[in-house]
Amino acid sequence: MSNNIFTFVGKQPGPTVTIMGDVHGNEPSGVIAIAKLLPNFSIARGKVHLIIANLRAIEQNVRETDMNMNRAFKDESLFADRRQLESYERKRALEIMPYLDESEALLDIHSSSSEKSTPFSICEPHSFDIVSRLPFQIVSHGWDVIHPGGTDYYMNKKGGRGICIECGYHLDKDGPAMAENSIQAFLILMGLIDGDIPPKTPNQKIIYAHDIYHTKTNFKIARKFGDFEEIKKGEVIGVDGEIEVRALEDTVIIFARNVEGKGEAFVLAKIE
């Protein structure tokens, strides 16, 4: 172990994968699940890195300290705000990258600040075969284009499989079990541990996230939106400074929130 990165090697050869929790410091499901697994953890084949990511944010029980760590996994040239290159999150991302570089697949565990959040997964179509057997009703894709710099983006860009799971509300008591079940299924499907292949999750919905709204001044949402709520063309989503922002077509809204200053206010998506 070094720096909250725990590596396990199986007796037989096999793929290398990474499982990560707390890229955002106030999302405890992944870390609770990893901490529970650690004392008796072993794999039959390959290698796994278990990583507790945002140590400083965990200490302070905040999502992030200097920047969103889930935008820090990208090439230096893509940082519009150069100050972010000096951030704790960027430095920690640089420490984690070599582990991702040797991994074929990543399972990155998150949760949501919204109390009514529907659990869902994020990946691109080349990982649908795995997420189709994880316990999530919604599979979303398209995120690499609308917000580069996520852990999954980093994996996909280098030809691996990046999978993020959002295990509902931060304090949802089912979150850690959902994370643990997902870890187990992921390790079976990647061939690192033995076990029955989990069945396909019935009635999974595929959602394509195609647009992100970046604030111009300050954004105030018109009302609370549930993640993946369907909204109608013309509905007011919020106000950016003085300007009303409306849905331009019937759409699905994700992660709508108030933003002070420049930031990401909401994502729009389509059901496929």
Ligand SMILES: [Zn+2]
């Ligand atoms: Zn998160």
